[in-house]
Amino acid sequence: MINQSLKNLSQLLASKAVSSVEMTQTFLDRIRQYNPDINAYITVDEEKSLAQAKAADANIAAGTATTLTGIPFAQKDIFCAKDWKTTCGSKMLENFIAPYDAHVITQFNNVGAVNLGKTNMDEFAMGSSNETSYFGGVKNPWDLTRVPGGSSGGSAAAVAARLCAAATGTDTGGSIRQPASLCGFTGLKPTYGLVSRYGMIAFASSLDQAGPMAKSAEDCALMMNVMAGFDARDSTSLNHLKEDYTAQLNQPLAGLKVGLPKEYFADGLDGDVAKVIETAIAEYKKLGAEFVDISLPNASLSIPVYYVLAPAEASSNLSRYDGVRYGHRAEEYDDLMEMYMKSRAEGFGEEVKRRILIGTYVLSAGYYDAYYLKAQKIRHLIAEDFKAAFKQCDIIMGPTVPSTAFKTGEKTGDPIAMYLQDIYTIATNLAGLPGMSVPAGFSHDLPVGLQIIGNYFDEARMLNVAHAYQQVTDWHTAMPKGIA
């Protein structure tokens, strides 16, 4: 059951071969067995999950079920889920019980899906290895000495180790796609504004976007049908016509024009990863795709631009943690100022503090034009690069990450080396474009992801492009050794 597609799981439930309670229990048992080693989940609440499963079974019996009714999903601990502890991977929110549901959670609840638990993540989604979590790092199920990527590392490990049917994640600079690449599954970051940010704990609001993390493109499409949609409670939510993301899955790829940005195949890309990507490109040629060379001349500026915009927005967003209304409050203080200073010093981890300080600096008096405004202008140039590229092609392909999963502790002392993990993913966040990572093979037994970037609102076509590949390859069905 654990390796089945969402469609098959749905059929098992509909035919009453398996109940949602049984399915949920199967995954809960696996979490009990594997989570002590992998640390993918921060919070599991069997009672709550099973209550939802029972309700789903009643829906199925009553004939009111839809495709995802009764299927157990892992939810990244960045989404507020009513009455669930919601920590965002931080000591600051160690005891925070969400008083309401995020829009994404509501959408899953509305279709009767089961919340299997809240997954581990880098603190406030700031990190690319899950090592900044207050609740400890997550192990990569393919090699327990390595990181799963981040920030959605818990969701990634849960999908890879089959500790859920599928999971949600969020992606500010690559936090869905980089762990999808490192853990060998399919992840999609939608067009900015397609999935509501309501109740999703804010990191960098102009970049944050939620998306599905699942075994296949088809699974991602089914989840997108639930997750996407206008929500007035998110001021940047787009009033885009509701689509069926499964509708185009089986379109032939003949004549598809794929752009290969030369900047994504330059120095810094691991040779073995490059070979895997070249093999995937050859497979696409067999499927009838045509390839053109393109250029994203400002792509190399993505990281500097991102490390102005994201920390600036984070420093503003995280100013809400003052130890007054919620969150950690220091034990001892003499006055209000000291209460703020101590509560925040104790409640935030090292990387979060570092980013708040960078953000505070670039926004401080006299520096706004030189940093934030300058970064927003270059952001525009990066978006224009993509606009020009999409005049030559329908889809862009390249590696998701320059290398495979690295060893735990390998990059923790060097923030910039860690930041370079996202060198191929950040530009799409800056441009607001959708991006995917699809399993494309292995290098030294570690998964490698192929990145697929689409034009605005072109998720259905991207899912089609990924699905066609998954019909002729089986990389996406591979499971880590030791996970049975």
Place this chain on the structure above:
Amino acid sequence: MALDNSDIKRIAHLARIEISDAEADKTLTKLSGILTLIEQMQAVDTTGITPMSHSQDVVQRLRDDVVTAANQRETFQANSPAVENGLYLVPKVIE
């Protein structure tokens, strides 16, 4: 531009994060590295380029000024470290 230890302490104060001298030293090295990375931006000519915050041409939505959410004071205050009679408690700020 080069930062020094007093800059770190000033920024930390603006961010309302207590920082010890030892932490400030460590932070200085890491922050200087990141700022050097950021400086790459200055080589780009951005004359006449408009800043971008959202990829789509959107405007701020307005809604009617009506009550849309129910009062949930008790639920929300359950997460507060200190409340009394429905009020959040903080150290005395007015003598």
